[in-house]
Amino acid sequence: MMIFLCFLLCSAGLAMQALCEPKMLRFAKLQQSNPSSIFRIGRYACLLLALFMSFWFQPVTAIFLWAGAFSLSVLAVSLGWAVLARYREVSR
Amino acid sequence: MSSYGASTRKAVRQRTPSPTPKWIGRGVLSLVLAWIFAHFVTLGSPHWGPGTRHDAVIFGQMIAIGLFPILxxxxxxxxNPVRGAVFVGIACIAAASGLLFER
Amino acid sequence: MQDNLRTRMGWLHAWIGFAAGLLLFCVFATGSLAVFDTELTRWLQPEVPPQAAPFSAQVLDRTLPTVRDLLQQGEKPFITLPSMRDPFMRVQHHDGYEFLNVPFNPQTGEQIAARKTAGGTFFYDLHYTMRTGLYGETIIAVAGLALLVTLGSGIIIHLKGLIPDLLLLRPFAARLRAWLDVHVVAGVPFLPFAIMMAYTGTFIRARTIFPPVSYIASFETLFTPSSHSDVSAEEEKPSVSPLPSLPPLLSQAEQTLGDKQVGQILFLTDSMLFTRTDMSGPLLTREHVDFSPVDGHFLRHVLLPTPVTHTQQLMEGIHYARWTGSGLRWMYFLSGVMGAVMFASGSVIFLMKRRKQSGGRIMFRLAEGLAIGSIPGFLLATLAFLWANRLLPVSLASRPLAEVHSFFVVWGVSAIAGLLLCFYGRSRQGWKIELSVLGALSVFLTPLDLLTRSGVSILHAPTVFAATDLCALVLGLVSLQVARRL
Known part of the structure; x- marks a missing residue:
């Protein structure tokens, strides 16, 4: 359960990171504007919250849990972003 | 900068011979030096490492494997290849001097 | 080529990465499988049902005849007690390569008639020795150092794009770009895992490359004839006295180690070791309480308590991941798989970048043939091992060895086929054929499992069988897709 929660939080944080990154916006052909401060703060907040929760609920395995969840989230978000980019490219 | 300048620079870059043979030599030298360092650290660890001989060797191996890729x-x-070799060579001498310690 | 830090590191990364990468691909792939070695053993013994009744310590003595037989054969048998990962009691011994096992019902103590198999520990042995003993251990330890150097140089090359390119995956871009993205996405986020495993793994086998004696002394020892070599195997076989009853000893050991903290009982000729379970925590302490095999009296309690040994135990615990729950175990597995993907994609990029300039050279063809043999060829051999387990007759003599031979024959054939096709300038077909066969073998593993396992039902609780079949299915689909896009 904790792993899943950590994974969700990391994924949310990384998705916000993607929304703040001009290169990622260009790739998905999304409108480039100044990212909202919610995204800019949220990308760090989500990752830190996941780390905090890992340490709070499972202190022995916290680092492993967080690092693993982060790695898998990167994979999930990058795959999702690639699918989104492809979809937007095809539907244009 | 004019386009002529850019193309000349590109052409010059293409004509530059590949430094592969030089880098192979450098790679071999780096490998030998880093390996000597790691070997001396492990060899000397029973002289300066903590606790029993077993513990000291384990400690030495931890350091050797951690520092091998860095060196x-x-x-x-x-x-400057000489500078790198000299730096790691000094590290090797420091590691070898660990053999002089007596507990 | 310019001579700056990035190009120097790029050169180092490419050449060391490719040279060691083909071996490291196999190491990562087998390591990922070894994370689930116990579960794979259960898949490889379909006669053993997925669930079992709770363990009753009173039935431990029913394993003693099997233990005695093994002791009389000169083996060092041990009983693994039921755990979360495996609800069965097993008597095991190491045959020099794998841990062969005989399963027992944990409540009645009856032996379960299961096929003999090399089991999931085949991959464990392959992971750190490539089945070549000390020489293999040494080569893999050196490959571990090469991995650390490759990771270090990779970080330096990619430092500038570490954050902006972290999530950038363009699978539909030009081929080289797509493979580069796959390499980065499989590498960068999993760097902590890769560094941790490379460091701890090399450290565990450090004695092979960095012994605490000079290399001259090591070589002298290597060539000094062993004093035991003249003693025949017959003479070494010990006479085994009747073993004492185990349940009282187990409860005595649990008073020292804690309730349900005993994981194994190892039988030696002069002592019986009740060892702490590897699942007790991140420290792989191997703490044990010893009893006499003659009358069962307490001999000693062994625990290495110094800070250095604790660090060593922690490193081993982190590397072996036997203490983790199923969630973290899956993370280890997926991270290991991504490590294998990193090396596979890195090797493909290495070849792609040099194909135009050196594609006709014999060394290039050799390198590509080896890559075909090591990447799809190795996975093909793994699938062949699983297929052989289900297709070889149950009554076959030396069955575990036959499974192992199937693995190596298929690996050898695929490597030779890959090399031949590359030398004839048909490398593309080489990749395609092997990936397609791999895809077919993987996809059809589920039907094979369903056809060769008794008591199968489509709708049941998640089991090791379902997980293995599903992983094979995913591998098959990915292989077929890669073959299609080549």
Missing amino acids: FLIAFGTK
């Missing part, structure tokens, strides 16, 4: 990259990566 290898330093020896290989510095702009």
